[in-house]
Amino acid sequence: MKALVYLAIGKKALEERPKPGIAAPTDAIVKISRTTICGTDLHILKGDLPSCKPGRILGHEGVGIVEAVGPAVTVFKPGDHVLISCVSACGKCVYCRKQMYSHCTTGGWILGNTIDGTQAEFVRIPHADTSLYPIPAGADEEALVMLSDILPTSFECGVLNGKVEPGSTVAIVGSGPIGLAALLTAQFYSPAEIIMIDLDDNRLEVAKRFGATSAINSSAGDTADIVMKMTGGRGVDTAIEAVGIPATFELCEKIVTPGGTIANIGVHGKKVDLHLESLWDRNIAITTRLVDTLSIPMLFRTVLSNKIDLKRLITHRFKLDDILEAYDTFGRAAATKALKVIIET
DSSP: OEEEEEEETTEEEEEEOOOOOOOSTTOEEEEEEEEEOOHHHHHHHTTOOTTSOTTEEOOOOEEEEEEEEOTTOOSOOTTOEEEEOSSBOOSOSHHHHTTOGGGOTTOBSOBTTTBOOSSBSEEEESSGGGTEEEOOTTOOHHHHHTTTTHHHHIIIIIIITTTOOTTOEEEEEOOSHHHHHHHHHHGGGOOSEEEEEESOHHHHHHHHHTTOSEEEEGGGSOHHHHHHHHTTTOOEEEEEEOSOSHHHHHHHHHHEEEEEEEEEOSOOOSOOOOOHHHHTTSOOEEEOOOOOOTTHHHHHHHHHTTSSOGGGGEEEEEEGGGHHHHHHHHHTHHHHOOSEEEEEO
């Protein structure tokens, strides 16, 4: 089969790889129909995630058709149309019993990280009964690809952890796909203000169309002052970090109000300074999290009922044969105006 393989820092290739087979009784083999590229894949290629070793097939999002199942799989059968969760969960270990599926002792975020992922024609899914979701007839595959990762990640790690509530003021630092998904799901709770912050004017314009009340281009370096003026010197109740670099996290530290919350979503490959000299007395909370995908069933129903139009996040479409071009397009988002790219096998 064809697969996108991480070769070394900064290097990747579309290669021929052996088709995966059933390795455990709880496995399923899924023929991928559509997948996508995540910002986390770019972090891997930059060397930010040493858990992902060279030779790994990347990708942790997608939809497809079940081709084969192990003897212990009871929920799914060959021919079923399924959504793949980015997190694999056994449902039985101490962390799964706490609904912390991202820390499953035999699963978690392993697809495209410690086991081969979804940017291929076929993928092996461990713990299939609790890591796949059935797709009803007539559902839009392209929109549902967003449910594998970016929508639950932004909702759980940003909106829920950030304690967004009616009438609150929210700043989302980073208007890429994750930040925009946080913008969409934050509106479930009717905050009074959602301030989007980014370096890219195109993405900020998209954010305004998606419901942002304000947009700030942070290239001038005075963003914290602007936010403080906008909020009467108070700061924001929730600061969501959706980039994963030191500068954006430190900006969140500057703009959060006393009693507020900094909710980190970004994947950080470098150390970040925690300025306790200015935060120690401000009653703030800082939350970190890897998505547990607890919210997929609720978000699934929301998308199927057309409460959220996730196809607005899709800007480009490619075939698997052109995935290197897709990576180039996604990696140069400022020039290409890319948000989410759909890759069809």
